[in-house]
Amino acid sequence: MVTIRDIAAQAGVSTATVSKVINDKQYVSPQTREKVLAVMERLNYAPNASAANLARRSSKTVLYADRFYKGLPYANPHMFDIICGVSHELSRKGYRLSLLNLDAAGKKPEKIMEEAVLSRVADGIILNCAFATPQTEKLMLRLDYPHICIGEPGFTSIMSWIDTNHTLSANLAVEHLLARGCRRLAIIGGQKQDKIFMERLRGFLAAAEKNSLAIPEAYIAYNRPDIRDIFRSVTELLGLPERPDGIVCTNSLIMAGALQAVKKADLKVPEEVSLIAFDDYPYSPLLYPHPTVIDIDLFSLGVQAGNFLLKRIKDPTMLIQTYTALPRLIQRDTTRA
Secondary structure, three states, rough: OHHHHHHHHHOOOOOHHHHHHHOOOOOOOOHHHHHHHHHHHHOOOOOHHHHHHHHHHOOOOEEEEOOHHHOHHHOOOOHHHHHHHHHHHHHHHOEEEEEEEOOOOOHHHHHHHHHHHHOOOOOOOEHHHHOOOOOOOOOOOOOHEEEEEEOOOOOOOOOOOOEOOHHHHHHHHHHHHOOOOOEEEEEEEEEOOOOHHHHHHHHHHHHHOOOOOOOHHHHEOOOOOOHHHHHHHHHHOOOOOOOOOOOOOHHHHHHHHHHHHHHHHHOOOOOOOOOEEEEOOHHHOOOOOOEEEOOOOOHHHHHHHHHHHHHHHHHHOOOEEEEEOOOOEEEOOOOOO
16 A cells, blocks of 8 residues: 655655645645655555545644743733734634643753644644744744744744734834824843834834934943832933933833833923833723823733634635734823823
């Protein structure tokens, strides 16, 4: 009895390639496809329809791949909004969401994902773009595995992804401060390896350049996600000979530290210093004065990610690379009316 292993050996390709040809999948060159089909014809190979149907059987499960560890809700609270949005959309379509922890001891994230994908325990995977690597891309494309990244991968890639437009968000923040009379703008953010902050910083600088504003190097502060570190950083900023009159805080934790520093410096918000933050949760409702924010509906981002992945499950050849969840300004008390 001829098997796909025999076909693969005769054609000089892998069994995965033979399987792609049988199931008419993408990412097989025309030359390779013709070679495999020729060997199949010569050996009188007829694909086993029941086996093919079994291979395509749906588990009605989708994996969400990321690191999950103690303290994560404080380090990355937005993840859970996204997960809730994904789960909401999947449950509407009869699917369930399962978490895949890439923080397992002794194994690299790529290996954990490879084992999960090869086991076919799920019909598709949603993963944090921080774990999208050329190796991951090769795995997904080789197996035609339905996937979508939360965030744009940090390399030129044909993986599917969905993201918020952080550059547009920063531009909105700058334009709002300028419209409120601020002319010396600073930005307080995370560290240089923080992809989201660096994208917001690029948008901040681009908006400043568009408006002919010079941004001194001292007006850009990098911080660890620690309230004491943020407090010290903003205190130094306010102690400059020419202090900023408008500060963009890259998240609500930084807004909390900034408000403490402004109060300690005996300055008035927003009369002397205006503050605007990205994201409304988790700290903004607890702060006073109530912060003006650029809010992004990350639950909606999760809904869109779940919807796009289900479309990819139906058509694995579909390529999705898009921005969604547009930002909106919520005017409150930390910028001038």
